[in-house]
Amino acid sequence: MADFNIRTDAVDVEQIMRQIRARIESKRGVDYTEQQIQELANVKLERFLNPKGVRSDLVDQFRRVRDVKLEPFQLEPELRTGFDAEMLYGTHRGILRAIRRLLNPILKLFFNPNTLIHAVHKQSGVNALFEAQFQFLRHKAQQRDEVDVLYYELVHNLVLELTRIGIENRNLKMRLESLSSRMDFDERRARALEGVVQYRPGTGPAREPQQPRPRSDERPAPPPPPSASAATQPVQVQPAQPGTTAEEQTGESNTARRRRRRRRGRRGGRSRTPGEAIAGGGAPTDVASPEDSGTPPHGDPTADAASNDTSDADFDDDPAGAGDDRDDSGEEPDPSAQ
């Protein structure tokens, strides 16, 4: 949380609230407007939904249920029958029907049965209409139930899918973070290495001849018991022996070279000493490999040698590398001895 540097008399709460809201907005992006929400809500589901990925026949079934056409409702025949005077006065007993007819004029003296008959007739029509409506609604409700089941399943599948995507998204984020941190590390390493590459004036970048990979059976000699004198003994830089050609100097056994390279690798890229370089063939070889990246660029060879002495002395303390240290002192072993 960034601190607010505010004088007591200059506090503007509304301004602070605007800052806070801007911060919230920058964190989560711009809020959707009401119109945008409506647009999102109106987008057809099928545009995003892959039926194969959700359930084999869910969307088809959904469409099928939606497309069911309702048959027109047929009213029952007895309901279709209206109401008339015949039904009011009618009976299967002939005498009774006759008496009723006879007394009908008297009945009409008291009230008008035609109005009643008319009203009941209309009522039967209304009943029929409501019956039809009821049937229609019942049908719709049944359909709705079926669709609801599908909706439930659809939502359930969507939730599952969302959860899966959420987990996958998180995994991908973690992988991305891991990769980016590794890439950062590599970049830093590359920059560090580029910074220590030696360039000799007039020689240009020269590549060391590629060495064959060391065989697995070429292991360093077992370390001798550590001796204090070896550790403290100053390293003597010896010139190349007269009478040996550069070919012979560089023609020392590949095994010894590989040993040295491997040893340097273990020492974290420590430099070759100038004496070593001289012993190896007169002019020091430009270093282009990471193994030699620890070499101080140029400078006084004596100082280099002295600094190398220290590193060698340190190395002597390492029992694992002590056996090879004699080679590293500048005294190249006799190739015939190998």
Place this chain on the structure above:
Amino acid sequence: MKLAVVVQRYGADINGGAELHARYVAEHLSRHAAVDVLTTCARDYVTWRDDFPAGTEIVNDVPVRRFRVDQPRDPHVFGRWSEHVFNHSHSFLDELKWLSAEGPKSTSLLRHLHSADAGYDYVFFFSYRYYHSYHGTKAMPSRAILVPTAERDEAIGLALSPRIFRGVRALMYNSPEEKRLIQSVSNNHEVPAVVVGIGSDIPPRPQGERFRQKYGIEGRFALYVGRIDQNKGCKELFTFFLRGLDALPKGLQLVLIGKEMLPIPDHPRIRHLGFLDDQDKFDALAASDLLLMPSYYESLSMVALEAWALGKPVLANGKCEVLRGQCVRSRAGLYYETQAEFVETLRAISESRGLNAAFSANGREFFQRHYAWPVIEQKYLDILAQVKEQDARGISGSGMEPEPGWFARRRKDLRPANVVLADLPFGPVLN
């Protein structure tokens, strides 16, 4: 000068907003004039059932006359009338029935006011929405001074309300927002008025450490003081707090003080201490990092003023215009309206030392300038002097308008209170 304070409930242990407000005012005005408190025997604000004995008693050196309530409130009947007048077109008679249903209806109190009319120079009526305020103001408009304690609720949209606001001699508002709300609904600009609010007796040295030891609270905490109720915004507060736990300052707890009316989430970072006395309350404020005020409706938050007096920032619900206005004017608090704003404002107050220090200094200064008791008392005395001077010049106010006739009061031509309320201006008053 003889004054009366009329309020629906009264007692040393009654801590409702308007009731406490009335008690503080009565006790402080009694240093300058003879003050009687006229109230009912009710303790329960839902039913107004008689709990105290009728008669006179002394509460903190102030004589209190209690009168019986005619009948307890029936919440169902009141609810039905409220629904009708708030949401439907209705008549003036319907509103009068709503007022009777709300209560507390005490005809003996009104009778006493009539009989003692000559005895009291001025009468302070607390809370405009109750039976005693309307009928008391109607009975003695020339001596009635109203402390409306109005909130943005539907009652202010009733046709009864503007009649009271226009009919009294003077008005003591709690906040500029309340003043604007009432002036908008009643157009009573000519009635003498002042924004005064309420003071508080702040102990000189509250002991935060004592509170921590007594209740075993360690670490930083945000404090809520008040009834733990959905109407006070506590449900939203719990939701925001629990949802934002990951983003909130590490270890920040929520400590609640007050009566539980709502289930409190069972979480190790939420502590409920129940109802505490004033000493513990002030100690808690002193120990807290900030005060939370989640309420949607407030006419004035006394506990917010107390927090400011102790140099504590306040985080208020921005949907309550009064609280938001107080935060802006005091320059001593922030407000929130959404979950994200709740988290960010809480973090800003808790983690920004510069902001916290500025809020603390501003809060103290704001309280001393506007809400210290000498300031409050002086405002009351000034308004009394103003109306007294008007009386001397023969200006005694226009009084309450006569009620509609038999037919007119039955005509259902009044707009629903909700509709009226929706037309009123909203938002903090920043000038």
